[in-house]
Amino acid sequence: MQVAVLGDAAAWHLSAPFEPNRNDHATAFGGSISTLATIAGWMAVNVAAGEGADVVIQSGATDFILPIAADFTARVLPPDAADLAAFERMYARRGKGRLAVAVEVITASNALAATFHGVYVAVRLPA
Numbered sequence: 001m002q003v004a005v006l007g008d009a010a011a012w013h014l015s016a017p018f019e020p021n022r023n024d025h026a027t028a029f030g031g032s033i034s035t036l037a038t039i040a041g042w043m044a045v046n047v048a049a050g051e052g053a054d055v056v057i058q059s060g061a062t063d064f065i066l067p068i069a070a071d072f073t074a075r076v077l078p079p080d081a082a083d084l085a086a087f088e089r090m091y092a093r094r095g096k097g098r099l100a101v102a103v104e105v106i107t108a109s110n111a112l113a114a115t116f117h118g119v120y121v122a123v124r125l126p127a
Contacts, residue, residue: 001032013075014040028068033105037116040074041101049122060118070108077102095124
């Protein structure tokens with residue numbers, strides 16, 4: 001997939017080039033689009049949980065809006081403040097928390113091409 005992390009710790013997104021993710025219809029492969037969004041969500045929950053967490057996806061769904069025929073990026077939307085606070089409380093108290101994440105996949109021309117909604121579980125690793 002040749003995924004790259006662009007930006008900094010405060011404002012990052014994942015990028016994937018078109019050519020290695022191209023399908024036989026001359027558009028981006030749906031699996032690559034969905035995978036890029038899934039990885040972006042996983043990274044966001046890792047950041048929220050902090051070091052020493054094992055994060056896995058519980059469920060996820062991708063909606064494809066437009067075909068992609070160029071490089072594309074995935075950016076995580078900020079989680080709802082109440083949901084993030086509940087995740088942080090549960091993780092601090094029980095060493096395990098669940099967080100829903102939304103991701104937008106954007107074309108090189110900044111058009112919304114896909115949306116992804118995933119639920120991830122973070123478990124604190126033993127010290």
